[in-house]
Structure formats: structure tokens, C-alpha cells
Amino acid sequence: MLVSPLPPAQPLSLAAEMLKSQVIIFVIGGPGSGKGTQCERLAAKYQFQHLGMGNLLRAEASEPTRQGRQIKDIMLKGALVPSGFVLDLLNENLLQREEAKGFLVNGFPRELNQAKDFERVGRPPNFVIVLDCSTETMIQRLLLRGQTGNRADDHESCIRQRLETHYSLCEPVITALFVLQIIGEEPEDAIFAKCCSVIDSLR
Numbered sequence: 001m002l003v004s005p006l007p008p009a010q011p012l013s014l015a016a017e018m019l020k021s022q023v024i025i026f027v028i029g030g031p032g033s034g035k036g037t038q039c040e041r042l043a044a045k046y047q048f049q050h051l052g053m054g055n056l057l058r059a060e061a062s063e064p065t066r067q068g069r070q071i072k073d074i075m076l077k078g079a080l081v082p083s084g085f086v087l088d089l090l091n092e093n094l095l096q097r098e099e100a101k102g103f104l105v106n107g108f109p110r111e112l113n114q115a116k117d118f119e120r121v122g123r124p125p126n127f128v129i130v131l132d133c134s135t136e137t138m139i140q141r142l143l144l145r146g147q148t149g150n151r152a153d154d155h156e157s158c159i160r161q162r163l164e165t166h167y168s169l170c171e172p173v174i175t176a177l178f179v180l181q182i183i184g185e186e187p188e189d190a191i192f193a194k195c196c197s198v199i200d201s202l203r
């Protein structure tokens with residue numbers, strides 16, 4: 001069983017206090033829908049912290065420990081890492097960056113229980129952006145990226161499993177939450193402009 005990366009936590013009321021003035025945006029969507037690409041650009045423009053759950057988990061998976069190997073195995077199967085671990089990892093990273101103006105949390109929540117459990121930090125996100133893309137587009141993009149070999153999970157069987165996980169576990173989150181849906185099929189710049197107008201509407 002995966003253990004929490006956190007030492008016995010900061011009191012959650014303290015977390016709520018520290019995060020209350022910051023913008024928190026969740027960015028979700030299927031594998032290859034463009035979450036990482038958009039979050040990188042938005043973080044640079046608005047000086048927000050980009051917390052990519054996949055990136056944080058890949059860092060954990062690279063540790064030469066039993067826990068690291070377990071996380072790696074789960075990710076290479078295209079399954080979800082247990083939510084308790086993911087929540088603690090997210091909380092830890094939010095609290096470490098209390099000076100940030102805002103957070104773009106990429107790839108969270110991916111299960112209904114993650115959305116509910118986030119309330120443990122004491123506040124909902126300002127909004128949730130969903131990048132909506134067809135299965136065909138997502139597969140094409142990931143197979144193309146797979147040719148560069150940067151991501152161990154960008155091969156056909158794992159891509160299909162990631163999609164299956166997305167449709168069975170992540171889609172219900174989209175239905176349950178109030179989300180801002182943006183078509184992820186368009187060119188990067190067009191999607192970026194739409195995301196910016198959503199963020200600008202907060203000001």
C-alpha cells in the first residue's frame with residue numbers, strides 16, 4: 001500500500017488560511033487533450049504555479065524505492081495512483097508554494113472522491129477547465145509524441161488503457177462538477193486565448 005509522502009500534516013485549517021487569497025484552477029481532460037501545454041503557457045503569462053499531477057507522480061516514480069516502483073507500475077498500466085497519496089502530494093505542493101499568486105492544477109481531480117476530498121484544504125477551486133477532445137485526436141497526438149520517446153506511457157496499449165481510465169473514472173467528474181468546457185481540438189493559440197479570457201474574467 002502506498003504511504004503518504006507527508007509527515008503528519010499541517011493542520012488543515014492552516015492550509016485553508018494560507019490558500020484563501022490565491023486563485024486555484026483545476027485543468028482536466030483526457031490524455032493528450034493539451035492540459036500540460038496550456039498550463040505551461042498560462043503559468044508563464046499569469047505567474048501562477050503549474051502543478052502537474054502527472055509530473056509530480058513521475059518524480060515520485062523515479063525514486064529507487066518500493067513506493068517509487070509501485071507508482072511507476074500503476075502509471076505504466078494507465079491506471080490511477082491511489083487518491084489518498086495523490087491528495088497528500090497535492091496538498092504538500094500547494095503549501096510549499098504559499099507565496100504563489102495562483103495555481104494551475106493539471107490532471108486533478110480524476111475521480112469523484114478526489115474532488116470531494118479536496119475540500120479537506122478548506123475551499124473549492126475558483127473554476128475547473130475541461131479540455132474536450134475526440135479520442136482519435138488524443139491517440140494521434142500521443143502516438144506522435146511517443147515517437148520522441150520522452151514518455152514511457154506513450155505507446156499504443158498504454159494510451160488505450162489511459163483512455164479507458166479516463167472514460168470510466170474521470171468523465172463522471174466532468175458530469176458532476178460545474179466545469180468550463182473548452183474545445184481542445186483547435187490550434188494551441190486559439191485554446192490559449194479562450195483559457196486566458198476565462199482567467200481574465202476573474203479580475
Ligand code: AP5
Binds near residue numbers: 033034057184
Ligand atoms: P498525466 O501526465 O497527467 O498524463 P495524461 O493525463 O495522460 O495527459 P498527457 O500529459 O499525456 O497529455 P496532456 O493532456 O497534458 O496533453 P499535452 O499538453 O501533454 O498523468 C500521467 C499518469 O499519472 C496518469 O495516467 C495516472 O497514472 C497518474 N495520475 C495523474 N494524475 C492523477 C490523479 N489525479 N489521480 C491518480 N493518478 C493520477 O499534449 C499532448 C501532445 O499533444 C503534445 O505532444 C503536445 O505538443 C500536443 N498538443 C497539445 N495541444 C495541441 C493542440 N491544440 N494541437 C495539436 N497538438 C497539441
